[in-house]
Amino acid sequence: MKETKAREEICRVGRSLFERSYVHATAGNISVRLDDGYLITPTDACLGFLDPAQLAFVNLAGEQISGHQASKTLALHRSIYAASLTAGQQTRCVIHTHSTHLVALSLQENHLLGLPRWKELIAPITPYFVMKVGHVPVLPYHRPGAPEVAGLAAEVISDYAKHNLILRAVMLSRLGPNVWHESPAAAMATLEELEETAKLMLLQPQIQGLPDQAIKQLREQFKASW
Numbered sequence: 001m002k003e004t005k006a007r008e009e010i011c012r013v014g015r016s017l018f019e020r021s022y023v024h025a026t027a028g029n030i031s032v033r034l035d036d037g038y039l040i041t042p043t044d045a046c047l048g049f050l051d052p053a054q055l056a057f058v059n060l061a062g063e064q065i066s067g068h069q070a071s072k073t074l075a076l077h078r079s080i081y082a083a084s085l086t087a088g089q090q091t092r093c094v095i096h097t098h099s100t101h102l103v104a105l106s107l108q109e110n111h112l113l114g115l116p117r118w119k120e121l122i123a124p125i126t127p128y129f130v131m132k133v134g135h136v137p138v139l140p141y142h143r144p145g146a147p148e149v150a151g152l153a154a155e156v157i158s159d160y161a162k163h164n165l166i167l168r169a170v171m172l173s174r175l176g177p178n179v180w181h182e183s184p185a186a187a188m189a190t191l192e193e194l195e196e197t198a199k200l201m202l203l204q205p206q207i208q209g210l211p212d213q214a215i216k217q218l219r220e221q222f223k224a225s226w
Contacts, residue, residue: 001092001183006032006039007052009093009184014041017097017188018048022195027098028176029071032184033081033091036060040077042068072145079150080157080180087161091180093187098176101198106173111138115159121171122197123209124226129197130210130218133179133190134168134225135160141173153178166225169194 001009010030017023028047031040037059041050045068056070062078064070071077077094084091102121111119118137124130137156142149153170160167168190169179177194181187201207210218218224 001032001034003034003039003057004052006034006184007055010039010041010055011050011052013095013184013188014047014050017095017191018046022099022191023047023097029073029077029096030184031071031074031077031094033093037065038074038078038081040070040074043071045071075147075150076153076178079154080178083154083157084167084180087157087166089166089180090182092182093184094178094180095184095187095191096172096176096178097191097195099191099195099198101195101202102171102177103174105198105201106138106171106175109173115163117159118156122194122201123207124215125200125207125209126197127210127214127218128193130215130226131222131224132168132193133197135165136169136171136177136194137167138171138173141175144175164225168225 014030026044026046029041031038037057039055039057042056054068056067057065058070059065080094081091111121112123114120114137121136121138139152157167169177171177179187179190181190215226
């Protein structure tokens with residue numbers, strides 16, 4: 001994706017998420033990985049009113065070249081790009097929000113068991129959650145922008161990759177999700193599916209996950225990473 005188009009897409013996605021209440025106030029951030037660096041929303045920017053010219057451009061070494069001051073989550077985004085690339089994903093966009101239902105679900109602290117080291121936020125309760133999102137490990141609470149989170153994100157992506165599981169999202173406990181995909185539009189669609197599934201979990205807290213045979217069919221028919 002060319003830089004001009006990437007700037008437009010970040011602003012379009014940010015405005016769409018804001019207008020539909022997936023983000024509020026100055027919460028959340030969006031980045032795009034270019035061939036020569038990264039574009040990322042400025043710190044404390046409202047995603048509903050972004051200016052393409054004010055987006056921060058950061059080179060591959062993490063040095064800001066232009067635009068307003070980059071979001072404090074830049075290190076986390078860069079870590080996700082690097083780890084997901086190593087895991088075989090062509091990640092080009094990362095979105096972080098404070099989506100209401102996902103944050104509410106993380107406050108319950110009754111997460112499901114995932115791999116031995118990790119807990120997961122959501123059971124595989126619908127086929128589209130399994131196909132379009134997949135596993136969502138929960139990272140323990142750290143303050144916003146804490147540098148330790150970048151390392152944790154890289155570790156969890158690597159751990160799941162060792163089990164041939166491709167991650168598209170992690171949940172920052174009490175803060176919100178980070179989702180990633182090959183384009184801003186695809187990342188936004190992943191976030192939408194994730195937030196709607198969280199809403200279902202809160203509406204039906206006793207709901208059980210799909211049976212193993214149903215999961216097996218989704219893997220075989222749609223190559224779901226579960």
